[in-house]
Amino acid sequence: MESKVGIVGAGIMGRMLAHELLLKKWTVTLYDRGQTLADTSCSYVAGGMLCPISELVEGSRLVYELGVQSLLRWPDIIASLKEFQEVYFRREGSLLVAHCSDRDEWKRLHDRLSPLVSSHEMKKLTRSQFSEIEPELDCRIMEAILFPNEGQIDNREILTALGSSLQKQGANLRFAEEVVSVKPHQVVTKTTSDTFDWVVDCRGLGARTDLKDLRGVRGEIITVIAPEVRINRPVRVMHPRHPVYVVPRSNSKYLVGATCLETDDQGPITVRSMLELLSASFLVHPGFAEAKIIETNVQCRPALDDNNPQVRYRRGLVHVNGLYRNGFLVAPALADEVTQLLTQSSQPRWDLCREVA
Ligand SMILES: Cc1cc2nc3c(=O)[nH]c(=O)nc-3n(C[C@H](O)[C@H](O)[C@H](O)COP(=O)(O)OP(=O)(O)OC[C@H]3O[C@@H](n4cnc5c(N)ncnc54)[C@H](O)[C@@H]3O)c2cc1C
Numbered sequence: 001m002e003s004k005v006g007i008v009g010a011g012i013m014g015r016m017l018a019h020e021l022l023l024k025k026w027t028v029t030l031y032d033r034g035q036t037l038a039d040t041s042c043s044y045v046a047g048g049m050l051c052p053i054s055e056l057v058e059g060s061r062l063v064y065e066l067g068v069q070s071l072l073r074w075p076d077i078i079a080s081l082k083e084f085q086e087v088y089f090r091r092e093g094s095l096l097v098a099h100c101s102d103r104d105e106w107k108r109l110h111d112r113l114s115p116l117v118s119s120h121e122m123k124k125l126t127r128s129q130f131s132e133i134e135p136e137l138d139c140r141i142m143e144a145i146l147f148p149n150e151g152q153i154d155n156r157e158i159l160t161a162l163g164s165s166l167q168k169q170g171a172n173l174r175f176a177e178e179v180v181s182v183k184p185h186q187v188v189t190k191t192t193s194d195t196f197d198w199v200v201d202c203r204g205l206g207a208r209t210d211l212k213d214l215r216g217v218r219g220e221i222i223t224v225i226a227p228e229v230r231i232n233r234p235v236r237v238m239h240p241r242h243p244v245y246v247v248p249r250s251n252s253k254y255l256v257g258a259t260c261l262e263t264d265d266q267g268p269i270t271v272r273s274m275l276e277l278l279s280a281s282f283l284v285h286p287g288f289a290e291a292k293i294i295e296t297n298v299q300c301r302p303a304l305d306d307n308n309p310q311v312r313y314r315r316g317l318v319h320v321n322g323l324y325r326n327g328f329l330v331a332p333a334l335a336d337e338v339t340q341l342l343t344q345s346s347q348p349r350w351d352l353c354r355e356v357a
Helices: 012-023 052-057 061-080 100-116 127-133 155-168 271-284 286-290 327-343
Strands: 004-008 027-031 094-099 123-125 141-147 151-153 172-174 179-183 186-189 193-195 198-201 215-225 235-237 244-248 253-257 292-303 310-314 317-321 353-355
Touching (some): 004 012, 012 155, 012 327, 027 186, 052 100, 061 151, 061 327, 100 141, 127 141, 151 155, 155 172, 179 198, 198 327, 215 271, 235 271, 244 271, 253 271, 271 286, 310 327, 317 327, 327 353
Parallel strands (some): 004 027, 027 172, 094 235, 198 317, 310 353
Antiparallel strands (some): 123 141, 179 186, 186 193, 215 253, 215 292, 235 244, 310 317
16 A cells, blocks of 8 residues: 655645545645745635536536535535634525626526526525525626525635644645656655655646646736625626626625636736726625725636646656636545545546546
8 A cells, every 4th residue: 555645736736635645644745835825826816616506607517526526525624624723614605696788698697507407506586585695785786596505715714724734644844845846756856856655746837847738827816805795605797708706705805806818927917807807896786896905816727628627647646737717616526536546445436537658
């Protein structure tokens, strides 16, 4: 039985996998070039939406299934981390809303989704029904669909909680350390060359030297404090260019995101994106006009050709990548799958692991 693993990349994927393998009594070394909170990672800026049905709109049944499975796993994972950090996690559903001008597009989307999900996963609400669950939403909103099983998680809190738990459980955390190359059984840094039974590459976009088909998809996101707004669920608003959503966090904090642009430019947020995101938030709730902008962030999502996550392996080396805009949505189920591959404890559940030469 193999038992010593070197994981490169401490974003959500690397941390979740390290957590799983420690539970299986593996000896874990986790490398990252960033500091303890993985502040150089894509995971650090994510919105934390856990909304699998939105992915069906884009056509990915695999992400939907990984997401549904992960949503079942999150409560136990969070409970097991309670002694390190309270993690903001809600599963009270999410809303897709439309104003009058976007009604036709909203209806098309509704009709496309209806045959793909069961009736308990998606519910068209009347005006009075959605006023009841989110009374403060803009009164000009004409249409709403509730996805009752969806939710949201605070990305930075879960990264912190996993990091503290890994440390307590004896993982060797090698942060602020640049990895120069990953090879079967071997991780090379600027100062060391370390040997393992398995090396797992979770470098996100940092793996581009090895995965030539990996690309970056730019995402811009804004964090505001809005004491005049009380929204409990993620709200996605129909928008001609981006899937714009408002995601509630604790203490009147809201994330407004996210653009989705086919470029790996990581420069600061543009005026256009700022205007589009903030005007969309104002259309969800007029109280956002008085909100204070406390942060803007830009990162590029690691994506492969089909925008699905992939696991590519050969003896001694596994690449887990392509989490695109769904890292938090899929990480628990994906970590289970990779754990099964490494431990050969049971048959893989999804067809996403590919042996490569
Ligand atoms: C604006 C935005 C909003 C998003 N919203 C959501 C959302 O609502 N829900 C959702 O599920 N997902 C969301 N995502 C997507 C999610 O953030 C990504 O899918 C996820 O973060 C990818 O995780 P990862 O662990 O694969 O990569 P990363 O998080 O990028 O982690 C890779 C790590 O590898 C390290 N690394 C790379 N190269 C090296 C090297 N050579 N040496 C040492 N360390 C290295 C990096 O420092 C980094 O910490 C969003 C993304 C963006 C940009």
